[in-house]
Amino acid sequence: MLNGKRILLIFGGGIAAFKSLDLIRRLREQGASVTPVLTRAAQEFVTPLSASALAAEKVYTDLFDLTDEAEMGHIELSRAADLVVVAPATADLMAKMAGGHADDLATTLLMATDKRVLIAPAMNVRMWEHPATQRNAAQLRADGVLFAGPVDGSMACGEFGPGRMSEPMEILAAIEAALADGPLKGRHVIVTSGPTHEPIDPVRYIANRSSGAQGSAIARALAGLGARVTFVTGPATAPRPGGVTVVEVETAQQMLDAVKSAHPADAAICAAAVADWHVVNQPESKIKKDGSGTIPPLDLAENPDILAQISAKGPDRPTLVVGFAAETDDVIANATAKRARKGCDWIVANDVRPETGIMGGSENAVTVVTADGADSWPRMSKDQVAMRLATLVAEALS
Numbered sequence: 001m002l003n004g005k006r007i008l009l010i011f012g013g014g015i016a017a018f019k020s021l022d023l024i025r026r027l028r029e030q031g032a033s034v035t036p037v038l039t040r041a042a043q044e045f046v047t048p049l050s051a052s053a054l055a056a057e058k059v060y061t062d063l064f065d066l067t068d069e070a071e072m073g074h075i076e077l078s079r080a081a082d083l084v085v086v087a088p089a090t091a092d093l094m095a096k097m098a099g100g101h102a103d104d105l106a107t108t109l110l111m112a113t114d115k116r117v118l119i120a121p122a123m124n125v126r127m128w129e130h131p132a133t134q135r136n137a138a139q140l141r142a143d144g145v146l147f148a149g150p151v152d153g154s155m156a157c158g159e160f161g162p163g164r165m166s167e168p169m170e171i172l173a174a175i176e177a178a179l180a181d182g183p184l185k186g187r188h189v190i191v192t193s194g195p196t197h198e199p200i201d202p203v204r205y206i207a208n209r210s211s212g213a214q215g216s217a218i219a220r221a222l223a224g225l226g227a228r229v230t231f232v233t234g235p236a237t238a239p240r241p242g243g244v245t246v247v248e249v250e251t252a253q254q255m256l257d258a259v260k261s262a263h264p265a266d267a268a269i270c271a272a273a274v275a276d277w278h279v280v281n282q283p284e285s286k287i288k289k290d291g292s293g294t295i296p297p298l299d300l301a302e303n304p305d306i307l308a309q310i311s312a313k314g315p316d317r318p319t320l321v322v323g324f325a326a327e328t329d330d331v332i333a334n335a336t337a338k339r340a341r342k343g344c345d346w347i348v349a350n351d352v353r354p355e356t357g358i359m360g361g362s363e364n365a366v367t368v369v370t371a372d373g374a375d376s377w378p379r380m381s382k383d384q385v386a387m388r389l390a391t392l393v394a395e396a397l398s
């Protein structure tokens with residue numbers, strides 16, 4: 001529920017703006033009040049009157065409306081909200097946000113606010129994938145802006161791919177996570193997730209089959225209990241959770257660097273399937289087969305152990321560090337040994353023999369190994385595992 005929460009909802013100028021009208025309804029059903037702000041371009045897609053009628057509030061469109069400045073200045077407007085939501089966030093609006101522009105009411109509010117900002121990007125697939133947009137998205141993530149989507153899907157322009165705005169219910173879930181008043185409110189949790197890719201040469205890499213589904217679910221569940229979550233993910237196929245700060249990395253070394261710069265944290269959950277090795281001295285050109293029948297030797301070195309480094313004693317060590325163990329046999333014995341070896345507090349072990357269908361699947365059967373022993377949970381969905389684990393984290397930090 002969002003009872004008593006105030007959302008400043010900025011409409012960018014995109015065809016997905018019609019979905020944001022529905023978002024107003026959904027937010028109000030949850031008890032939130034919504035103040036709509038429409039950019040000039042947004043008004044080409046939806047009318048201020050529809051937004052105002054659905055919100056039952058005044059709609060703001062113009063920075064230089066002196067009456068409004070007398071009633072409520074833009075600074076006050078940007079701060080009266082509990083959360084600022086931009087939906088749809090167009091490529092242009094994202095570029096302005098990343099560059100710190102303030103040339104209309106929407107961008108000025110975004111610069112002036114002292115509240116968290118959540119954006120739901122929506123644009124053509126090529127515009128989303130354009131290096132400029134990807135640079136801007138990375139900058140916004142680094143600035144602490146929360147993302148809901150975009151998702152893969154067919155678009156109004158007839159193309160298919162990432163760039164479609166999340167559905168109103170998904171944006172609502174991300175808003176609820178961002179505003180959650182749960183037992184983890186005020187806590188910062190780092191979650192690592194997905195595989196890492198270790199380059200062999202400019203076109204090839206070492207990888208594994210981790211989808212990142214369990215890590216995403218854990219991040220979502222922790223955010224749902226009110227935590228501020230930094231989600232450091234390798235190139236995973238699972239959708240990124242909304243309402244968390246997403247940091248995208250590729251290699252184990254980059255994951256370690258991202259985790260270090262996200263410190264301090266109250267807890268760290270290392271769900272990533274980090275590659276064990278990287279290739280030393282990667283060639284700058286693609287390795288060619290020479291027809292001799294011999295395979296080029298790869299000079300491999302061990303990757304840094306992120307979990308072990310986070311777990312090491314020191315002033316920055318999170319109160320709770322949780323590791324994962326993907327095992328194919330002697331699950332409890334191996335997990336118990338791993339807990340001691342890594343120095344973490346808990347190990348969540350799962351049986352990843354191919355016949356279990358767990359790796360890449362939607363279910364998980366885990367055994368949680370702590371200082372008090374091993375607790376085997378029945379097989380359940382990865383979302384349920386995440387909720388149960390997040391609840392245990394909240395209890396441990398309380």
Ligand code: C5P
Pocket residue numbers: 192252270271272273274275276303304305306307308322323324325326
């Ligand atoms: O050593 P192993 O890969 O079996 O341990 C699994 C646990 O250690 C997982 O929690 C994983 O995220 C973490 N890990 C890590 N850095 C590595 C290897 C594993 O954080 N280089």
